[in-house]
Amino acid sequence: MSKKQEKDEKGITVKKKDDMPEWYGQVIIKSKLADYSPVRGTMIIRPYGYAIWQKIMDYFNQRLKEKKVDNAYFPMFIPESFFKKEAEHAEGFSPEVAWIQNKDEDSKERLALRPTSETIMYDSYAKWIRSHRDLPLRINQWCNIIRWEVKDVKLFLRSREFLWQEGHCVYETEEECDKETLMFLDEYEALAQNILALPVIKGKKSEKEKFAGAKYTATIESFMPDGKFLQCGTSHNLGQGFAKAFNINYVGKDEKNHLPWQSSWGFSTRLIGAIVMQHSDDKGLVLPPKIAPIQIAVIPILFDKTKEKTINEAEKIRKELDRYEVKVDTREEYSAGWKFNEYEMKGIPLRIEIGPKDIEKKQVVIVRRDTGEKLFIKRANLKDKVKELLDDIHNHLLDKAHEHMKKSIVETDSWEEFMKSVEDRKIVFAPFCGEEKCEDSIKEKTKGANSRCIPFNQKNIKKKCIHCGKEANVYAYFGKCY
Numbered sequence: 440m441s442k443k444q445e446k447d448e449k450g451i452t453v454k455k456k457d458d459m460p461e462w463y464g465q466v467i468i469k470s471k472l473a474d475y476s477p478v479r480g481t482m483i484i485r486p487y488g489y490a491i492w493q494k495i496m497d498y499f500n501q502r503l504k505e506k507k508v509d510n511a512y513f514p515m516f517i518p519e520s521f522f523k524k525e526a527e528h529a530e531g532f533s534p535e536v537a538w539i540q541n542k543d544e545d546s547k548e549r550l551a552l553r554p555t556s557e558t559i560m561y562d563s564y565a566k567w568i569r570s571h572r573d574l575p576l577r578i579n580q581w582c583n584i585i586r587w588e589v590k591d592v593k594l595f596l597r598s599r600e601f602l603w604q605e606g607h608c609v610y611e612t613e614e615e616c617d618k619e620t621l622m623f624l625d626e627y628e629a630l631a632q633n634i635l636a637l638p639v640i641k642g643k644k645s646e647k648e649k650f651a652g653a654k655y656t657a658t659i660e661s662f663m664p665d666g667k668f669l670q671c672g673t674s675h676n677l678g679q680g681f682a683k684a685f686n687i688n689y690v691g692k693d694e695k696n697h698l699p700w701q702s703s704w705g706f707s708t709r710l711i712g713a714i715v716m717q718h719s720d721d722k723g724l725v726l727p728p729k730i731a732p733i734q735i736a737v738i739p740i741l742f743d744k745t746k747e748k749t750i751n752e753a754e755k756i757r758k759e760l761d762r763y764e765v766k767v768d769t770r771e772e773y774s775a776g777w778k779f780n781e782y783e784m785k786g787i788p789l790r791i792e793i794g795p796k797d798i799e800k801k802q803v804v805i806v807r808r809d810t811g812e813k814l815f816i817k818r819a820n821l822k823d824k825v826k827e828l829l830d831d832i833h834n835h836l837l838d839k840a841h842e843h844m845k846k847s848i849v850e851t852d853s854w855e856e857f858m859k860s861v862e863d864r865k866i867v868f869a870p871f872c873g874e875e876k877c878e879d880s881i882k883e884k885t886k887g888a889n890s891r892c893i894p895f896n897q898k899n900i901k902k903k904c905i906h907c908g909k910e911a912n913v914y915a916y917f918g919k920c921y
């Protein structure tokens with residue numbers, strides 16, 4: 440074995456609680472989810488990482504179908520004139536936009552590499568929408584996005600290019616638009632909790648943090664083990680600003696012209712970063728069963744005399760569990776122990792070991808990745824037990840993360856306690872005036888904390904803002920973030 444291989448095959452060399460950024464990078468590299476790229480600020484998603492993204496896409500495409508959203512694809516080049524049509528939007532994004540020169544002789548207009556697709560899509564929407572019969576219009580695209588904001592990549596969390604989905608809808612009425620803006624947020628919440636085992640806090644963004652050009656932005660935020668928030672998905676009610684700027688209008692049932700209402704919503708490959716950070720441990724990756732590219736690794740324990748019989752039994756197990764993603768590893772050049780480490784590093788939820796003695800006793804050995812627990816299961820009960828264990832792993836991961844989130848919330852009216860809690864990497868729940876200037880000042884004084892979200896359905900708040908002392912109309916969650 441070469442020096443390089445030896446180094447690659449060692450386990451994680453730091454503990455999660457001691458050095459989270461280093462640990463995080465090692466888990467991703469060593470489990471082969473992604474790699475650093477020779478191009479600054481960009482990353483490479485390796486097949487194992489992409490397989491997780493595909494699982495997320497498969498799930499979400501089903502949901503989109505259910506919600507009558509169609510997939511489509513628009514160009515990644517956006518003419519400068521389109522980009523500048525909605526002033527607030529252009530201003531909000533311009534620091535991050537990468538421009539390219541148009542090489543055509545007859546057009547000198549610069550092109551933006553899409554930082555988001557509102558403008559290019561809505562130019563077409565203006566042509567496609569004529570009457571109320573064309574509405575609601577719901578289109579989604581899966582694509583890459585360019586935002587020139589970082590020099591140093593944080594795998595899956597921050598890079599100049601990433602993958603996402605963006606949904607763009609048009610409605611006749613404000614009520615409909617509002618309802619579906621929140622409906623898609625609920626879809627994100629369901630994806631996070633039911634599929635990725637990520638508990639989230641749901642609410643609206645402050646004026647300062649909302650999407651450039653939106654009426655309001657709704658968000659789901661997950662809280663990471665190191666005490667930082669990670670935004671997992673946003674849904675924007677865009678109001679009528681883009682419709683005005685792009686001349687989108689429709690003839691209503693009253694035969695008059697009307698401006699429609701619009702929404703857009705998106706989540707990205709950041710979700711993979713959230714899964715890694717939330718669930719994984721000092722042995723490597725831990726994957727929630729529903730998005731694990733391999734859910735069960737079956738490892739036959741091979742001896743010369745019983746090899747054939749054991750492999751046959753392992754194959755039988757695979758067939759019996761064919762509703763799951765099962766891999767039977769019969770490689771003889773690796774020891775069983777080496778394979779155990781490999782599947783632990785890769786976060787496979789369940790490992791089934793089967794040897795000649797187990798066959799005699801009509802049992803299998805199952806090891807859970809999340810707890811390390813080793814179970815001896817009767818062969819006849821295998822199918823039921825596997826289902827039960829996979830469900831249990833999902834719930835255990837979700838509960839553990841939820842417990843940490845709940846435990847981290849500090850509700851306070853005192854600025855002193857606010858400052859201390861932010862320093863301690865807590866979730867601070869405090870009365871807030873909602874003003875941009877006040878939030879700027881909070882961010883400066885706390886060295887980076889901001890309002891993460893303002894929960895829905897707040898009762899009448901009769902409090903003073905935690906920072907400026909003005910009338911507070913809401914309670915908001917504050918903290919540091921990725």
Ligand SMILES: [Zn+2]
Nearest residue numbers: 872877904907
């Ligand atoms: Zn204030």
